[in-house]
Amino acid sequence: MSTAGYPLPLPQEDAVTAPWWAATRDRRLVVQHCTSCGTSQHYPRPICTTCHGHDLGFAAATGRATVHSVTVVHRAPHPDLATPYVIALVDLQEGPRLLTRLVWANADPAAAWPAWPDPATLIDRPVDLDWWPLPDGRALPVFRPV
């Protein structure tokens, strides 16, 4: 996998989100899990937004997800981002919804989306986890059509 340049500001983790980011160094996607009510949530917080419990841990996600919606960005906010690219909302099998990118086939995660297929045809379709490396060893979870 390429470690092509990443031009945007690096995400600043905090004490609550540090374990989530640490897992990305091992290319593991985890979701926060409430031991009181069993709900999974993303992003990590110090409280369960379902039952308001404080006993939360992290559990491995399967990496299987379903596309909820997509948008193809043609005008990037940074000149070093290759366009067009696909921003998506995906629903993890565990429940939480993530904002992410869709990446085509075996393409570099930083590469432009190809002329075909139209990503809108992927809504409600399954996708699998992959990773877009950050320069500091962490990585952003991205998803590829199954």
Added chain:
Amino acid sequence: MTSLRDVAIVGVAESDLGVTDSSILQLQTQGITRALADAGLSLADVDGLATNGVSRFSATQVAEYLGVRPRWTDSTFAGGASSEIFLGHAVPAIAQGLADVVVISYGSNQRSAASRSLAGVVEGHVPDAQFDAPYGPLQPISAYALAAARHQHVHGSTSAQLAEIAVAARAWALLNPIAYRHDDGPLTVEQVLASPVLSSPLRRLDCCLVTDGGGAVVVTSLDRARDLPQLPIRVLGHAEATTHQSIAQMPDLLVTGAADTGRRALGMAGVGLADVDVVQVYDSFTITVLLTLESLGFCAPGEGGSFVEGGRIAPGGALPLNTSGGGLSYGHPGMFGIFLLIEAVRQLRDQAGARQVTGAEVALCHGTGGILSTHATTVLGVDR
């Protein structure tokens, strides 16, 4: 103590609009002094001030700048719903005697200052900065585009139907001499569809303008309003709702907080949608209007696309909507909520010139802030 129903809007005005080369505080000053002049009042009468978007201490800053020492302030930051929320907060404050004359104001020089970025404003310490911004979404365009794409997938609505909303807005702007696009001629669905895609399915002409501008609304008790020069416009109903911050956390991409606020505000007003003569809804993007109309109940969920076809929301249509030309064609200095109120008041006062909706007595305004995050519905009516 007066009741909530006994509060009225007595003055409205815009600052200079378009490309002004003015500072935010200059625009604030223009809007406030012009609205007070419209009301037959002066800064000496003002004891309440609600504004934001100036600085961290927005109301404090504007008060000092104008030499006012208010006994009531509000700087709630709810994006494009802010002005409707300010009004909703000012009404009980006046009714309970916490303030007598409240000015709600806004000003932005975002066009002259080129202060708008495609990536939006990302504050490094909030969750968006860790979990959304790293992927490079355009904010807020991509968030609204995700809702639009989902609507098209689920309901089969089309980009041509979205374009109808921009076409109608332009037709209204052609009737409004101060609209930014007043002299630009009519817009066609084909022209909208031919404009470049920014974040699919939203094209450039699905997006509001980026201009300077500002305005103010003056509110006081109905008793006092009846001694002032303008026809008092009563605040009949108000409701607000906050549902999420990031688009990934929105409970349902296709149902906004308007479904909640519309019902509550109309209930407080004691009127139904059929009683509403003129509608002003935030049109940050064409999809914002479509989702808001559905959520308010003007049409069934999923039917917003066909609802806006055939000129229904254009001049002469059955539902006069965004009669100033809206953020799409009148102007958009960032947080449009103040302009929804200004235009509604002009319509209810019968001062809207060529775009006047004949006999308008009840107006509904709906402000939307953030990325479909904050909502406020305001129902206004003439004092009878």
